[in-house]
Amino acid sequence: MKLMKLYIYDHCPFCIKAMMIFGLKQQAYDMEVLLNDDIETPTAMIGKKMVPILEKDDGNYMAESLDIIHYVDQLDQRPIVTGVINQPVTQWLEKHQGAMQLLTIPRAVQLAFSALSTKGARAFYIRAKTEWVGDFQALIDSSEGYISDMNAALKELEPMIDGDQWLAKHVSETDFHLFAALRGLSGVKGIHYPDAVAAYLNRASQQSHIPLLLSRAI
Numbered sequence: 162m163k164l165m166k167l168y169i170y171d172h173c174p175f176c177i178k179a180m181m182i183f184g185l186k187q188q189a190y191d192m193e194v195l196l197n198d199d200i201e202t203p204t205a206m207i208g209k210k211m212v213p214i215l216e217k218d219d220g221n222y223m224a225e226s227l228d229i230i231h232y233v234d235q236l237d238q239r240p241i242v243t244g245v246i247n248q249p250v251t252q253w254l255e256k257h258q259g260a261m262q263l264l265t266i267p268r269a270v271q272l273a274f275s276a277l278s279t280k281g282a283r284a285f286y287i288r289a290k291t292e293w294v295g296d297f298q299a300l301i302d303s304s305e306g307y308i309s310d311m312n313a314a315l316k317e318l319e320p321m322i323d324g325d326q327w328l329a330k331h332v333s334e335t336d337f338h339l340f341a342a343l344r345g346l347s348g349v350k351g352i353h354y355p356d357a358v359a360a361y362l363n364r365a366s367q368q369s370h371i372p373l374l375l376s377r378a379i
Contacts, residue, residue: 163218164189164190165218166191166193167183167192167193167213168192168194168202168203168212168213168215169192169213170194170197170276171274172269172274172276173212173276174342174344175341176213176226177340177341177344177371178226178227178341180213181365181369182234182242182337184369184371185241185368185369188233194275195276197276197286198279198284198286212224215229215233226337227334230242241332242333244336246334246335247321249321250339253317254339257314260307260310260311261345261346264307264311264346264349266293266297267301268348270286270297272348272379301379304351308352311346315353315358319356319357319358320357322358340365343362344374345374347373348374348377348378
């Protein structure tokens with residue numbers, strides 16, 4: 162039987178969300194990392210440059226991370242994404258998303274991601290993201306304040322995480338958004354995860370089979 166194939170950028174948080182459901186479900190799949198400047202491949206599949214893209218076993222394509230998550234989750238008719246969305250955590254993510262991006266986006270080109278492994282892919286990424294967040298080196302040079310603020314924000318997050326209840330007894334869409342964000346921060350040197358947040362992050366990494374970036378943090 163042909164396995165489904167997931168097309169991703171390995172620096173992309175939306176792709177991490179889609180990868181996560183395969184790990185949590187212990188569902189085998191093929192994965193292909195596209196270069197960031199490859200416009201033709203995704204456009205041929207879904208009409209635009211966007212990932213993740215799931216190639217289903219019937220050869221049809223599906224985009225949008227949440228759509229992929231729920232499609233894969235329902236395949237065996239035993240869904241696990243049945244938990245209630247955690248509104249405080251959702252609000253925390255919305256509040257701090259911009260600050261996290263200022264830390265993670267400029268570091269991506271230095272973290273040896275396969276999607277950014279060529280000169281052209283890196284140039285494409287830098288050009289697109291600089292228009293969004295500003296000069297990469299300036300952001301890295303001013304990281305100290307952003308990191309301090311993020312560490313304070315992570316302390317605010319800790320009481321919102323319900324210890325061993327998370328992932329052990331239920332999964333919700335919140336888990337995909339939270340793990341993708343926290344995993345991205347693991348590539349930032351100087352980020353300190355409070356105990357409950359660290360325990361959640363490690364558990365999510367193990368259960369989804371998606372490694373963290375701690376060993377190569379910048």
